[in-house]
Amino acid sequence: MAELLTLEVKNLKKSFEDLIVLDDVSLKLKEGENLVVFGKSGSGKSVLLKCIVGLMYPESGKIFFEGKSVLDISLDELNEIRKQIGFLFQGSALYDSMTVRENLEFPLIRNFKFSSKEREEKVKSVLEKVSLEDAMDKMPAELSGGMKKRIALARTIITEPKLILYDEPTTGLDPITAKEISQLIVDLQEDLNVTSLVVTHDLICAQIVADHAIVLKDGKIRYEGDMKQLTTTDDVFLKNFFSNEILEAEREN
Amino acid sequence: MEIIKQKYNPVAFSKALTQFFETMAGLSLFSIKFFQNVFVPPYEFGEVKKHMDELGVKTMPIVTVTGFIIGLVLTMQSQPVLARFGAESFLPSMVSLSVVRELGPVITALIFAGRVSSGIGAELGSMRVTEQIDAMEVSAINPYRFLVVTRILACTLILPILTLYVDFLSVVGAFLAIVLSMGMNFDLYVNEVFSSLQFSDIIPGIAKTFFFGFIVGAVGSYKGYTASNGTVGVGKASTSSVVTASLLILLVDMVLVKVTVWLWPSY
Numbered sequence: 001m002a003e004l005l006t007l008e009v010k011n012l013k014k015s016f017e018d019l020i021v022l023d024d025v026s027l028k029l030k031e032g033e034n035l036v037v038f039g040k041s042g043s044g045k046s047v048l049l050k051c052i053v054g055l056m057y058p059e060s061g062k063i064f065f066e067g068k069s070v071l072d073i074s075l076d077e078l079n080e081i082r083k084q085i086g087f088l089f090q091g092s093a094l095y096d097s098m099t100v101r102e103n104l105e106f107p108l109i110r111n112f113k114f115s116s117k118e119r120e121e122k123v124k125s126v127l128e129k130v131s132l133e134d135a136m137d138k139m140p141a142e143l144s145g146g147m148k149k150r151i152a153l154a155r156t157i158i159t160e161p162k163l164i165l166y167d168e169p170t171t172g173l174d175p176i177t178a179k180e181i182s183q184l185i186v187d188l189q190e191d192l193n194v195t196s197l198v199v200t201h202d203l204i205c206a207q208i209v210a211d212h213a214i215v216l217k218d219g220k221i222r223y224e225g226d227m228k229q230l231t232t233t234d235d236v237f238l239k240n241f242f243s244n245e246i247l248e249a250e251r252e253n
Numbered sequence: 254m255e256i257i258k259q260k261y262n263p264v265a266f267s268k269a270l271t272q273f274f275e276t277m278a279g280l281s282l283f284s285i286k287f288f289q290n291v292f293v294p295p296y297e298f299g300e301v302k303k304h305m306d307e308l309g310v311k312t313m314p315i316v317t318v319t320g321f322i323i324g325l326v327l328t329m330q331s332q333p334v335l336a337r338f339g340a341e342s343f344l345p346s347m348v349s350l351s352v353v354r355e356l357g358p359v360i361t362a363l364i365f366a367g368r369v370s371s372g373i374g375a376e377l378g379s380m381r382v383t384e385q386i387d388a389m390e391v392s393a394i395n396p397y398r399f400l401v402v403t404r405i406l407a408c409t410l411i412l413p414i415l416t417l418y419v420d421f422l423s424v425v426g427a428f429l430a431i432v433l434s435m436g437m438n439f440d441l442y443v444n445e446v447f448s449s450l451q452f453s454d455i456i457p458g459i460a461k462t463f464f465f466g467f468i469v470g471a472v473g474s475y476k477g478y479t480a481s482n483g484t485v486g487v488g489k490a491s492t493s494s495v496v497t498a499s500l501l502i503l504l505v506d507m508v509l510v511k512v513t514v515w516l517w518p519s520y
Contacts, residue, residue: 053391079393093388096380107392110295159392 004031005067006163006195007052012061014047021047022058023219029163034189034196036206036227039216040241045199046090048216049165052197053087054078065163083111086156086164086194090171092148094140100127100151101136107159126154129191130184146177150184157188164188166198170205182208203231203242215241276497283475284467287405290398297403304407312368312415316361320419323356324348324426332434341435345442346449348427353450357420358458359506362465365412366498370473373404374494377477378487386478401474408470413462420458457513464509465502472498 007029014022021044029035039045050056052063054070063070065081073081095103104123108114114122127133130150140148149169156164169185170178182205189196189209198209206213206227213230215223215238223230223238231242328348335341377400380386389396424446431437473494480490 050387055387055390082391082393085391087388087391089384089388091383093384095385095388096383097376107394110394111392 005029006031006033006065007197008062008064009048009052010062010064012048012051012058012063014044014051014056014058020219022051022061022216025061025216025219025221027214027221027224029195029197031162031195032189032193034186034198034209034211036198036200036210036213037216038200038206038213038241041201043216044219045216046167049087049167049197049199052165053082053085083159084162086159086161088149088152088156088164088166088169090168092140092145092152094143094148094152094155096140098140099136100132100138100140100143103140103151104155104158107155111159122158126158129157129188130154146173146181149173149177149181153181153184153188157192157194160192161194163195163197166196166200168200168202169198170200170202175204178202178205179208181205185209279479280471280475280497283401283478284471286397287402287471290395290402291406293398295398297399300399300403301406301410304404305411308365308369308407309411309415311372312365312411315364315368316415316419317422319360319364320357320422321426323360323419324352324423324428325430326426327351327356327423328427328430329434332430342445344431344435345427345437345445349424349446349450350454352423352427353420353454353458355458355506355510357423358416358462358465359502361416361419362412362462362469362502362506363499365408365415365466366469366472366502367495369408370469370476370494370498371491373408373470373473374476374480375487375491377401377404377474378480378490379477381478381480382483382487397478401478404474405467405470408473409463409466412466412469413459416459416462420455453517453519457509457517461506461509461513464505468501468505469498472501 005028007027009025009027012022012025013020021042025044025048027035037045037048047056051058052065052070057071065085068081070078070081094100095106098106101123104126105119108119108122123136124133127136130153132147132150132154135143135147135151140151143151153169166185170181173181182202185196185198185205186209188194196209198206200206210227212226213223214221215230217237223233223235230238233239328344331347332341332344335344335347377386380400386396386400389399428439428442431442432439476490476494476497477487480486482489
């Protein structure tokens with residue numbers, strides 16, 4: 001029986017003028033799996049996520065979500081796929097002019113036909129999952145960085161997506177909050193059986209979250225495999241790349 | 254000679270000219286998109302109403318003061334000139350016609366551009382650089398329809414109302430100046446104003462404010478929606494919104510006055 005792939009990226013190529021950001025990148029993500037993508041700043045990690053949801057268009061290559069191509073389709077068709085994908089932005093991207101409740105209800109009102117009571121229940125339920133029930137009527141400006149990340153995560157899961165894309169979920173957070181967010185990602189994954197693609201620099205986050213990992217260098221995949229081999233590899237680039245993170249992770253452990 | 258050469262730099266001039274035409278082309282395509290989206294459901298009436306409330310309230314204090322002062326100052330400046338020609342009795346008619354036909358719509362639109370266009374540019378620009386617009390897009394929500402169409406529509410609908418308000422206040426301001434200088438009574442003043450004003454004076458004056466409102470909303474939204482380079486880009490979007498919107502208002506006003514005269518030669 002053929003394995004059920006949630007996401008498949010084939011030979012993706014993307015460049016900005018002369019700078020090649022993604023060069024022949026391919027990956028497969030099975031249902032319920034957590035994949036972590038590492039890479040230096042500017043190595044194309046975020047560009048990869050943006051290509052998957054159609055915010056950027058690659059020069060060549062293919063992207064399939066549950067077997068359906070994400071490229072070369074109409075905007076309506078793309079939006080149908082987008083409804084099944086959640087995206088956690090690096091800066092949370094909460095809507096400044098709306099309260100937490102309005103932020104959470106926003107996709108529900110526009111994309112689904114829930115009654116106001118059902119919406120209220122969903123909002124309460126996701127806020128409970130991220131342990132921020134009291135923040136419902138607060139404005140994003142009143143929240144700390146970690147709280148914003150949690151609310152953004154709540155907004156991502158409220159539509160019950162099949163795949164969640166995380167763009168640097170722990171960047172800018174203190175180590176304790178970063179660990180909490182990483183654990184929350186795992187808990188939600190187990191709870192909702194959602195598939196995750198996490199782009200991060202944070203080895204601790206990756207060790208908590210990842211089933212397997214990919215490392216990007218100069219737009220190409222330098223390593224693909226499980227997390228344990230990644231941190232014990234003899235590859236000079238990977239050793240250098242992870243040296244600080246490994247030390248920090250060992251200290252944390 | 255050297256200074257003139259430095260000031261007149263053909264490369265910089267051609268770059269600025271290219272940039273201007275690029276902005277105009279981008280703005281035109283952006284405006285066309287408005288008409289492609291405005292009649293397509295879901296309609297965001299709540300958002301339009303919210304923006305109309307905000308924009309109207311935001312601009313109300315400054316247009317109140319401006320409207321009153323325009324009428325007052327215009328009368329104070331014109332009275333000695335008309336007196337020189339023995340035409341003081343035409344003062345109420347002259348002031349009301351000037352205000353209703355030209356000064357009211359254009360000055361209100363310029364103030365509106367300064368107050369609102371920059372605000373929209375900054376707000377949408379900040380949403381762009383903090384990925385809030387991208388977040389809407391990946392949630393399968395059309396950010397153009399939710400953020401831009403509602404703002405342009407609100408600007409287009411609120412500016413004519415503000416202009417009528419300014420016109421009224423200017424006429425009141427003019428009355429105050431006339432009472433102080435000539436001692437004209439209220440009934441005579443009202444009679445003079447309304448006998449000289451016709452619908453053909455009021456309608457084109459108000460009609461063009463729909464265009465001005467559209468310009469303010471479209472320019473502010475375009476500059477904000479296409480902002481880049483972080484907070485610097487947001488600042489640029491805000492400033493250039495006011496400059497571009499004000500310039501376009503004056504250019505379009507010139508064209509609309511010509512069109513009005515061409516359509517109604519008696520105007």
